[in-house]
Amino acid sequence: xxxxxxxxxxxxxxxxxxxxxxxxxxxxxxxxxxxxxxxxxxxxxxxxxxxxxxxxxxxxxxxxxxxxxxxxxxxxxxxxxxxxxxxxxxxxxxxxxxxxxxxxxxxxxxxxxxxxxxxxxxxxxxxxxxxxxxxxxxxxxxxxxxxxxxxxxxxxxxxxxxxxxxxxxxxxxxxxxxxxxxxxxxxxxxxxxxxxxxxxxxxxxxxxxxxxxxxxxxxxxxxxxxxxxxxxxxxxxxxxxxxxxxxxxxxxxxxxxxxxxxxxxxxxxxxxxxxxxxxxxxxxxxxxxxxxxxxxxxxxxxxxxxxxxxxxxxxxxxxxxxxxxxxxxxxxxxxxxxxxxxxxxxxxxxxxxxxxxxxxxxxxxxxxxxxxxxxxxxxxxxxxxxxxxxxxxxxxxxxxxxxxxxxxxxxxxxxxxxxxxxxxxxxxxxxxxxxxxxxxxxxxxxxxxxxxxxxxxxxxxxxxxxxxxxxxxxxxxxxxxxxxxxxxxxxxxxxxxxxxxxxxxxxxxxxxxxxxxxxxxxxxxxxxxxxxxxxxxx
Numbered sequence: 001x002x003x004x005x006x007x008x009x010x011x012x013x014x015x016x017x018x019x020x021x022x023x024x025x026x027x028x029x030x031x032x033x034x035x036x037x038x039x040x041x042x043x044x045x046x047x048x049x050x051x052x053x054x055x056x057x058x059x060x061x062x063x064x065x066x067x068x069x070x071x072x073x074x075x076x077x078x079x080x081x082x083x084x085x086x087x088x089x090x091x092x093x094x095x096x097x098x099x100x101x102x103x104x105x106x107x108x109x110x111x112x113x114x115x116x117x118x119x120x121x122x123x124x125x126x127x128x129x130x131x132x133x134x135x136x137x138x139x140x141x142x143x144x145x146x147x148x149x150x151x152x153x154x155x156x157x158x159x160x161x162x163x164x165x166x167x168x169x170x171x172x173x174x175x176x177x178x179x180x181x182x183x184x185x186x187x188x189x190x191x192x193x194x195x196x197x198x199x200x201x202x203x204x205x206x207x208x209x210x211x212x213x214x215x216x217x218x219x220x221x222x223x224x225x226x227x228x229x230x231x232x233x234x235x236x237x238x239x240x241x242x243x244x245x246x247x248x249x250x251x252x253x254x255x256x257x258x259x260x261x262x263x264x265x266x267x268x269x270x271x272x273x274x275x276x277x278x279x280x281x282x283x284x285x286x287x288x289x290x291x292x293x294x295x296x297x298x299x300x301x302x303x304x305x306x307x308x309x310x311x312x313x314x315x316x317x318x319x320x321x322x323x324x325x326x327x328x329x330x331x332x333x334x335x336x337x338x339x340x341x342x343x344x345x346x347x348x349x350x351x352x353x354x355x356x357x358x359x360x361x362x363x364x365x366x367x368x369x370x371x372x373x374x375x376x377x378x379x380x381x382x383x384x385x386x387x388x389x390x391x392x393x394x395x396x397x398x399x400x401x402x403x404x405x406x407x408x409x410x411x412x413x414x415x416x417x418x419x420x421x422x423x424x425x426x427x428x429x430x431x432x433x434x435x436x437x438x439x440x441x442x443x444x445x446x447x448x449x450x451x452x453x454x455x456x457x458x459x460x461x462x463x464x465x466x467x468x469x470x471x472x473x474x475x476x477x478x479x480x481x482x483x484x485x486x487x488x489x490x491x492x493x494x495x496x497x498x499x500x501x502x503x504x505x506x507x508x509x510x511x512x513x514x515x516x517x518x519x520x521x522x523x524x525x526x527x528x529x530x531x532x533x534x535x536x537x538x
Contacts, residue, residue, distance in 0.1 A: 047177070048136055052080045055131050060177045062127065071095065071287045072120045076127065078278050079250075081107040095280035099272040110277040112267050113254040114222075116284030116311040118291050121254040125152060125217040126167035132215040132250060133196040134181070141246050142195070142212060148246075150215035151208050152200040153235055155223050160200035161187040163219065168198050203231050213242040214249045222255035222264040223464075232263040256310055259319035259466065284311045302410050303432070305466060305474040322436060322465040322475060327443045332452040338376040340400050344369070346376065348397065348405040349429070349493025351486045352415040361389050362486035365400050366494035373442055373498050374449045376400070378456060378487050386418060394422040406497050408489075427497075432475040435492040436463060438499060448495065459488035 047061075053076060056064045066073035074091045077084060083104050084092055092102055115121050129150040132138075138148045154160045169185050172178050184191040190198040201207055203224045216239055218224070224232035243249040255264050271279030284291055300307040308314045340346075344367040351362045365377040377396065381389045397405070404425040407415060416426050429435060439460075442448035450456055459477075462485045466474045477485035 047134055051082055052076050052127070052131050053082060055134075056127050061175055062130070062171050062178075063175065064127075068290055069120060069288055071282060072124060075111075075113065075124055075278070075280065078102070079108045079111055079128070081105050094286070095282050096272070096278075097281065100279065106276065107248070108250075108276050108278045109248060110251045110271075110274070111253070112264070112271045112277065112279045113252065114257050114264070114268055114281040114313050114315075115254070115287050116282065116313045117256050119282065119284045119287035119313075122163055122167060122219055125219055125252055125254055126163060126171065128250065128252065129198050129215055129217065130168055130171060130178075133192055133198055134178070134194070136194075137248075138196070138214045138246060139194075141214075146195070146212065147191075148196050149208060149211045149213045149242075150196065150198045150217075151211075151213050151239065152198070152217045152219060153203050153221075153239075154200065154219040155203055157188075157202045159219070160202050164188055164190055164198065164200045203235055209238045209242070211242060212245055213239060214246040215252075216240070216243060216250070217252040217254065220255045221253050222258040222262065224262070236263060257313055257315040258309070258464075260315050260317060261319070265315060281313055283313055298410065302408075303474065303476070305472070306476045309466065309476070316466045316474075318467040320465055321461070322463045323440060323443065323460050325461065327440070328457055328460045330446065331443050331448045331450045332457060333449045334375070334451045336451055337378075338374060340376075346400040346402050347494050347497040348400070348402045348424075349490045349495070349497060350393075350405055350407045350415075350419075351489035351493065352407055352410075360486040362490035363393060363396065364487070364490040364494040365396070365402070366491070366498050368498045371445075372447045372449060373495050375451060375491055375494065378451060378453070378491060380487055380490075386414070390418050390422050393419070393424075397422070397424060406493050408493075429493050429496065432489065432492075433473045435489075435496040436475045437473070438496045439492045442495060450491070456487050456491070459485040463488055 050058065050061070053073065054061070056062050056076065057066065070088065071091050074084065074088050074095065076082075077088065078092060081104065084102060089102060113121060113124070129152060133148075133150050142148050152160065152163050154163060164185075165187060168190050169182075172182055172190075181192045181194065182190070183193045188200050192198075199208060203218075203221075218232070218235065221232050221235075224235065240251070243251070253264060253267055257264065259265065268279060268281070271277055285293070285296065296307075296311055299311060305316070309316055346365055346367050349364045349366070360380040360382050362378070362380040364375055364379075366373055366375050368374075377400075379392070379396070381392070383389055393405075397403075402424070404427060405419060406427040406429045407419070409428045412428075419426050439448065462477050464476050466476060477488070
């Protein structure tokens with residue numbers, strides 16, 4: 001047997017230094033003791049033992065932080081019956097408007113979360129879907145070889161795919177202890193090695209009607225009605241029975257609010273009185289203090305009613321699709337762009353973006369032929385360089401011999417100055433409500449000719465009408481991964497200019513008081529409201 005060589009210190013000084021580094025020769029600091037305890041706790045505590053907050057925040061799992069977004073942590077704590085400290089209890093009371101008593105230790109089976117845009121609703125749904133998909137308890141409710149499903153339904157296919165790809169898959173791939181669970185993934189389906197699937201689908205599909213569901217989240221359910229008058233109730237009616245084999249299966253209804261109608265409003269109204277359900281309502285800034293406050297201020301100035309819905313999470317009185325599929329399809333009559341034609345007077349409308357986010361910079365050219373309005377050209381830019389956009393606009397203006405364009409009042413500033421630099425005069429358009437009432441009137445009179453383009457069609461179908469307490473009409477577009485219906489706004493702006501300028505030539509003045517149908521023309525600036533469809537009388 002080889003003998004162990006004894007190490008000899010060369011001097012008393014080196015011997016003392018070496019011995020001073022031995023753990024047994026000194027007392028551990030409190031920090032070292034705490035660090036070792038945490039490390040030991042992590043080793044001993046397995047995935048099945050951790051709670052939702054540890055799962056979300058531990059660096060070995062999802063590694064998220066709620067330090068700057070405490071309200072999101074409170075939602076997760078309440079959902080899973082975790083205790084709240086005094087500060088968290090105050091947040092909970094604000095979220096629930098003091099209509100619910102906090103029940104520590106009681107896990108919720110349902111949640112109705114009515115929150116403003118960019119408040120983290122989809123992230124909360126993704127965290128819950130991942131946590132539930134790692135629980136072993138669902139296996140005993142499934143047959144041998146059978147898959148269990150966490151289903152996330154959203155308003156659009158692209159939105160559904162983003163939830164799977166950008167949230168669920170990315171979080172797993174970046175997790176040291178969870179990335180090994182991934183078995184396979186597609187754009188809308190994530191399969192784990194434990195026979196659990198996290199899937200997403202747009203609300204026009206009942207593709208998961210026959211599968212066993214242990215977790216169901218309806219993302220933006222308040223806007224499912226855009227796909228059909230009863231799309232929300234039909235989805236719930238089809239999928240809720242598939243959860244019956246799982247005891248404790250979770251249902252999340254999360255959305256920015258729309259109108260006081262539909263499943264979201266109905267469940268929100270009765271939610272505070274329902275046992276084992278969390279019902280909460282919050283503005284965007286309270287849920288996510290990191291949101292851009294300057295952006296919120298601009299949105300508030302742009303459209304107060306829309307701001308109240310989208311960011312303050314307030315329900316309006318009534319909402320519906322502004323344009324029917326039949327109306328829009330009937331207007332798609334042109335095979336493509338129309339070239340310049342001598343003798344026509346052309347008008348340009350612009351819907352300007354801030355060159356950030358998903359909004360596009362859009363332009364439309366229109367002219368009038370008899371009583372009909374033709375949209376000659378529609379162009380949009382998904383660019384961040386304003387110089388390239390302005391160069392294109394300058395070229396288009398020269399082709400159609402246009403000296404003036406119309407923008408919305410929120411494009412004042414660099415957009416207005418840039419347009420003036422390329423030789424264009426600038427007018428400011430009326431509200432979205434005014435220009436879209438005009439578009440609808442043209443469609444109803446079969447007087448609008450649009451390019452037969454899928455993007456334009458979807459842009460108009462994404463246009464919603466909202467009515468507040470005073471019955472004033474407000475127009476808005478649901479934000480989605482494809483943008484914000486920028487082409488529709490540009491077309492509506494150009495088409496309105498065609499009609500407006502015609503009336504100016506006749507000496508008339510256009511009036512609009514914000515009420516549905518209350519647009520009229522007269523030669524008297526103080527003319528009283530006369531609600532009739534003036535467009536058909538031009």
